[in-house]
Amino acid sequence: MRRATTEDDVKALTSSLSEKLVPALGLDLVGLKPxxxxxxxxxxxxxxxxxxxxxxxxxxxxxxxxxxxxxxLKAVAAMLLSRERPLTRExxxxxxxxxxxxxxxxxxxxxxxxxxxxxxxxxxxxxxxxSQYGRPTPVECPRCGFRAVTPDLTCTVCGAQLSEGExxxxxxxxxxxLETAKxxxxxxxxxxxxxxxxxxxxxxxPPSLAPKSGYALTIHLSRDEKExxxxxxxxxxxxxxxxxxxxxx
Ligand SMILES: [Zn+2]
Numbered sequence: 001m002r003r004a005t006t007e008d009d010v011k012a013l014t015s016s017l018s019e020k021l022v023p024a025l026g027l028d029l030v031g032l033k034p035x036x037x038x039x040x041x042x043x044x045x046x047x048x049x050x051x052x053x054x055x056x057x058x059x060x061x062x063x064x065x066x067x068x069x070x071x072x073l074k075a076v077a078a079m080l081l082s083r084e085r086p087l088t089r090e091x092x093x094x095x096x097x098x099x100x101x102x103x104x105x106x107x108x109x110x111x112x113x114x115x116x117x118x119x120x121x122x123x124x125x126x127x128x129x130x131s132q133y134g135r136p137t138p139v140e141c142p143r144c145g146f147r148a149v150t151p152d153l154t155c156t157v158c159g160a161q162l163s164e165g166e167x168x169x170x171x172x173x174x175x176x177x178l179e180t181a182k183x184x185x186x187x188x189x190x191x192x193x194x195x196x197x198x199x200x201x202x203x204x205x206p207p208s209l210a211p212k213s214g215y216a217l218t219i220h221l222s223r224d225e226k227e228x229x230x231x232x233x234x235x236x237x238x239x240x241x242x243x244x245x246x247x248x249x
Contacts, residue, residue: 005049005056013049013058014042017065025069027076030094040075041065073098081106087113092122096129104133108157111144130157137215138201142170151217164219173204174225180204181229189233193226 005013018034018041021027027037048064049056065072077099080091087095092114096103103110107130114122123145130136130146135156139149144158153162168174180203181189188206192198199210200217210216221229 004052004054009056010042010046010049013045013056013061014038016058017041017045017061020062021065021072024066025073030080030090031088032076032080036079037076040072040079044072070098078102081110084109086116089117089119089122092117092119096122096125100129101133104129104131105135107134107146108148108159111146111157139167139215139217140170142166149217151215153217167217168219173219174228177204177221177225178228178232181232186233189229192221193229193233196221196226 015034015038018038021037021041022032022034044065045056045061048061073094077095077097080087081095081099081102087110092110095110103126107126110126111123114120114126127146130148134148136147137149137156138147140147141149141155141158141160142162143160144155146155146157148155148157149162149167150156153164153167154160155162177198181192184206188209191208192206195207197207197218197220199205199207200219201211201214204219205211205216
C-alpha cells in the first residue's frame, strides 16, 4: 500500500517543525538547537503520517504536537539525560521538571552535575525525586543527604565510603539507641549489649529482631553506648514507669 505521506515529506516536515518547535517550546533556553530534537520529531511525525490515510500537513502535525507537548518535553528531557554531556543549570531544571521519574533514577549522575554547578536548590529537589523514583535506602548519607547508604556503608549517590561513626553522628544514634532501649524488654537490651551491635534501618533493632527484608545496616556499639544501656538496665527507670520523665518524651 502506498503511503499518502512519503518519506521525503516526513523528512521535510521534521526539519521545518524542528526549526519552529525550538523557539515555540522555549528549548533554545536550555541550549538546544533544531538538530538536537530532529530524531524525536522524526519519530513523532512518521507515526502521525502512518496513522492517517490523507497527506499529513505541517499545520496538522504542529497542532497535534502542541496538544501533546508534555510527552515531547519529556522525550527531550530524557534525551538530554542520555547524552551524558555536562549539563547547564537550565538543563538540570528542565530534566527534573519534565522527566522526574528518569531524574530520580539518574540522581547519582545529576547530583554530580548539580554539585559542580553549586545548585543546592536542585540538589534538594533531586533528593525528593530519588526518594520517590530512585532506589532509596533507609539511611541518609551524611555527605550528600540522599537516603542512599547501603549495608557496606557506601553511598550509592555521592559514592562516599562512610564510617559507622560518621553515620552515627549524622543520625543522632546515641539518642535513638537509648529511646529504643527504653521501649524494649530488658532481655532485648541485654541481647544488644552481649552482641555488641544492632541492626539499623528506619529504626534500631536488636539482632534477633533484625528486619527480614530490605536494606539494613549492622552498627557496632561503642563502649560508651554499651555502658549507657547497662546503666539503663541497672539503675534507670523501667520502660513502663518512665513515661513523663524528662528526656523520655
Ligand atoms: Zn552520599
